[in-house]
Amino acid sequence: MTAQSKPVATTSPVRGVAPFFAPLQREFDRVLADFSGFDLSDVLGPSPRMDMREVDGGVELTVELPGMTEDDVHIDLEDDVLTVSGEKKSSTETRDKGFRMVERRYGSFSRSVRLPAPVKADGIKAALKQGVLTVTAPLDADASSRKISIPIKSA
Known part of the structure; x- marks a missing residue:
């Protein structure tokens, strides 16, 4: 069975x-x-959001940095790696019916991205406007490896 x-x-x-x-x-x-x-x-910890796109003859990188100034941010290029770093200080204050609450977020950040092709280091421009950092870098097939810092200008 x-x-x-x-x-x-x-x-x-x-x-x-x-x-x-x-x-x-x-x-x-x-x-x-x-x-x-x-x-x-x-x-x-804080990590800014970043977009990269190809533009005519180069690369454009945008990074969200609300409440930050040019003095808070540093941009470096080493070989084909672009690094945006700095220190973020943020606070929110609430007052209601006799109490006060303050929330603060502090911290350093660093975001690095490998560029899709070599760029002309002396042609890189950076501008910070309304909390958005825009970095434009023209492409250069003959670029040599080196390390530089990129100044930021107010837009």
């Missing part, structure tokens, strides 16, 4: 997960949902 086996479900209602993993998957989904709106910069 042979024992008849019942069909075993290979998936569960939780996105095709094996039945014994379903509770774990549900818990994982719940934890991720709890983190919606969570700002990793609160844990990891």
Whole structure:
């Protein structure tokens, strides 16, 4: 006499997960949902958002640096790596019905990006306007490796 086996479900209602993993998957989904709106910069420190795009004959890099001045930011180029660094100081103050709350975020930051091609170091320009740093660098196939600092001008 042979024992008849019942069909075993290979998936569960939780996105095709094996039945014994379903509770774990549900818990994982719940934890991720709890983190919606969570700002990793609160844990990891401030890190400015950066975009890079190719423009006619060069590269343009934009970096969000709200509340910062030219004196707070440094830009360096070493070989084909452009680095934007500085120190960010931010505070928020709330006053309501006799209490005062101040939230401050301080910290240094550094973002580096490898440029897609060599650039003319002496042609790099940087401007900071309304919290957005724009760095433009003309391409140069004959550029040699070196390290320079790029001055920032008010726009």
